[in-house]
Amino acid sequence: PNETIRFDEIALNNGLGYDFKTGVFTCPLSGEYFFAVSINTDKMRQIVTELVVNDHVMMRVHPASRRLKSNQCSPGIITNLQIGEQVFVRTPIDQSDVKLYGTRKSTFMGFRIK
Numbered sequence: 001p002n003e004t005i006r007f008d009e010i011a012l013n014n015g016l017g018y019d020f021k022t023g024v025f026t027c028p029l030s031g032e033y034f035f036a037v038s039i040n041t042d043k044m045r046q047i048v049t050e051l052v053v054n055d056h057v058m059m060r061v062h063p064a065s066r067r068l069k070s071n072q073c074s075p076g077i078i079t080n081l082q083i084g085e086q087v088f089v090r091t092p093i094d095q096s097d098v099k100l101y102g103t104r105k106s107t108f109m110g111f112r113i114k
Helices: none
Strands: 025-027 030-042 051-055 058-061 071-074 076-081 088-089 108-111
Touching: 030 051, 030 058, 030 088, 051 076, 058 076
Parallel strands: none
Antiparallel strands: 025 088, 030 071, 030 076, 030 108, 051 058, 051 088
């Protein structure tokens, strides 16, 4: 439970806020940020994930595949952050038996708006 998902393939990390070893983004510069998470599960499975800002669940991402195809869900949020505040994606319950598709199919991204 409450296991942080590590997105270990990094396309861009300006400001070096994302730590691929922990899966946590630590805000390097105060401001308004946009974050989105895209979760893609394997066939006939479902998973519950949460986008968390400083231990507060901002949204749940719950793709459920009921067919023989994978399923994807990609919501986003806008939030104000101060230097040192943290953002990450986690599973709130044990779901170790569910496979997430990687290789750009499950992603976590964010950027400073202003």
